[in-house]
Amino acid sequence: MMLLTNDQVVDLAIIAVLLIGVAQFRSVRRARAGNLIAAAALACSAWLVVYRYGLIDPGIAAAGLALGLLAGAWLAAKVNMVQIPAMIAFQHGAGALAAVLISFVELTRLPTADTVVRTLSGVLGMVVGALTFTASMVASGKLSKRMKQRPSFLLWHNTMLLAGIALAVFLSIPATRAPGAGYAYWLVLLAAVSGVLGVLFSIRVGGADMPVLISFLNATAGLAAAFCGVAIGNRLLIAAGATVAASGSILTYVMCEAMNRTLGHVLMPGKTPVQNPRITEADRGVDALSEVSVTEATKTSDPLPAAAEAAIAVTSVIIVPGYGMAEGQAQHETVLLANQLVSMGKKVRFAIHPVAGRMPGHMHVLLAEADTDPDLLIEIDEANQAFRDTGLVIVVGACDVVNPAAITSTGTPISGMPILRADEAQNVVVCNLDRRPGYSGVENPLYDKANTILLLGDARVTLRQLREALEAAK
Amino acid sequence: MADLYIMLAVFFASLAIGFLIIAKVPPRLHTPLMSMTNAISAVTILGAFLIFSVETGSWVKLLGLVAMGLAAFNVVGGFVITDRMLRLFRRHERQAGTESAEGG
Structure with a gap:
């Protein structure tokens, strides 16, 4: 050496x-x-x-730089924390498109005698970049609700995907050869096919699978940068791109684990209809010994006093926030309720499911924005040890992550997914908009349990009412 | 050719070190982590600078201008958002004046 x-x-x-x-x-x-x-x-x-290397056209370079910096800084200062996943997806897209353009320019001006590895890297940088660009735009559209959140299935979806992949491979062969007549057109065609592939992959991914998709795009954006770096021959680009690829891969793995799904399952979902589990009488029965007796009466009478009564009687409370809380802008009310409970001398904690938001760790950011004491936040393992000894669980805008059907049933989209065992607590108050199933479409037997109190409606309203009831009772 | 080996070594070394470091990031910081690595992936901006390092035609200049703008947008946006988020995490700590527990 x-x-x-x-x-x-x-x-x-x-x-x-x-x-x-x-x-x-x-x-x-x-x-x-x-x-x-x-x-x-x-x-x-x-x-x-x-x-x-110097700059031949400092004016043009500076103009592009200034425009990008201004737009980037302005949008970044303006975006709110609920919109962060959509914004990050959008930025991934911008960076990936830059990688496509740079790879394209480099490929068209590489000397003909250059190594195959460099040319191949340039081609891969362009393909991965174009895929990441369109997929990120779709992800951003879905996350910002400009597109429908449910997966879209096109006619012959898998066939088109396979045909697209085959076409991309076929086009890559002339693209890695030495530049000749019409070389640039081959590259443009290849980029276009890759872009279409990105759309085909991403439109089938929806709502609760977004954390996996956005992590995966994080990895591919890094990979595109690294390939681009090999083509250009820049070590810094390679190292930075590889680091990002590693980070995105780890986050993708963590998210897949948290949902008990494989990456292939998320990107190539089957179109199977949701089979709802049969809710047995045993599921409805009270299997935990209630610390406080708020059982049959709550199902018939006004749920709010019953919820307040339960909250006053217990000594420990765990709050389970879900994405619904963010969608309903209820995080501030949630934190106010938590503060109220703390002031009443209760032990309050927030149990965070890894996929509670729309990207890894999103819920932590949302709660930090609402000024939650970070020491109150616990992760799934710690929470699942605590639920059994907890007097009251307050679910805010979460459904699938507390659905016991994930454990009791087989063959549903959430079967085998690690959940927060809210059902093991002595009492449960659910502050959701309605009792419809979550994104998975699986009915939640937790709602029907005898010791569950449903406070349906806008969580901002129901949580405030609950807090006021607690204040009045003090 | 030696340069190629160095490039491959840099790629795999960074990948391995990245795995080792990032596996230890607590779940609490996963969103800021992705936001920051998002900014880092816009390191392609180096390629945009390199487009302007040799004499080129006007089409290539236009592509370079667009690439430069997009990469700059990504890089500054990623770092600014990450900083905003991390300030939120530290805010409570400062207000309370207490020592926050490390890790998730």
């Missing part, structure tokens, strides 16, 4: 700084510094590229 040149040493140093920045995300306290370190590393590498 020869000695490294100065340029290589500088590049490796910047890569090390970038990785040090990423490593700070192991701790909440240091993450903010880590973000700034990573940003500084990228700024340095951009400056380095300009310093080493």
Whole structure:
């Protein structure tokens, strides 16, 4: 192995700084510094590229840079935390399109005698970039509700996908050959086919599967950047892209685990009708010994006083927030209720399911925005040990993640998915909009349990009413 | 050719180190993590600068302009949103003046 040149040493140093920045995300306290370190590393590498290679058209480059920076900063400052997943998907799309354009330009001007690896990388960068671009735009559209959230199935969907993949492979063969007449047209055609493939993949993914899709696109955006880096021959680009690909892959895996699904299952879903489990009498019965007796009466009388009564009587409360809470903008009311319960001397915790939001960790951000004490947040494993000894669980806008049918039934979309065992608590108050099934379409037997009180309607209203009832009783 | 081996080594080393580091990120920070890595993936902006490093035709300049704008949009947006989120996480800690527990 020869000695490294100065340029290589500088590049490796910047890569090390970038990785040090990423490593700070192991701790909440240091993450903010880590973000700034990573940003500084990228700024340095951009400056380095300009310093080493120069700019022929500084005016045009600066114009593009300024426009992008202004638009990016403006939108980033304006977006609210519920919209974050849609915004991140949109940014993924923008970055991926940039990778497509750069790969295209590099491919068309690579010297003919260049290595196959570089050309192949350029082609892959373009294909993966185009896929990521269109899929991210679809994901962003779905997340911001500009498109319908349910999966869309086209006629011959799988056939079209396979045909598209075959066509992309076929087009890649001339694209990796030496540039000749009409080379650019082959590349444009290949990018277009890849883009269509991205749409075909992503429109079949919907609502609750979004965390998987957005994590996967995170990984592919990184991969596109890394391929682009090999084509250009830039070590920084390769290292940064590979790091992002690693991160996205881990998040994809975590999300798939949390839903007990495989990536293939999410991207290539079958069109099977939902079979609802039969709710047995045993499911309806009270199987836990109630700390407080709020049983049969609650089903017939006004649920609000019963819910308040339960909340006053118990010593510990676990709140289970779901995406419905964010959709109903009820996070502030939820936190106010939690504060009220704390002031009444109760032990209050928030149980966070890994897929409670629309992207990994989304619920933590939403609760942080509503100024929740982060020490009150517990993850699924800790929560599931605590439910049995908990007097009251308050479910806010969550359905599938607390659906005991995931354990008791087989053959449903949620069977085998790890859930929060809210059903094991002594009392359950459900503050959902209605009692319809969640995204999975599976009926929730929790709603029918004798010790469950349903406070249906806008959670902002029901939670406020509950809090006021507790205040009045004090 | 040596350069190619270095590139491949850089790719796999970064992938491996990335896996090791990111597996230890607590679930609480997963959204900021993705937002930051989203910004990092716009490192393709280096490629946009390189488009302008040699004499090119006007079509390529136009493509370079668009690529530069898109990558800049992604890079600054990602870092700014991440910073906003992480400020939210720290806000409570500062207000309460207490030591927040580390990790998820």
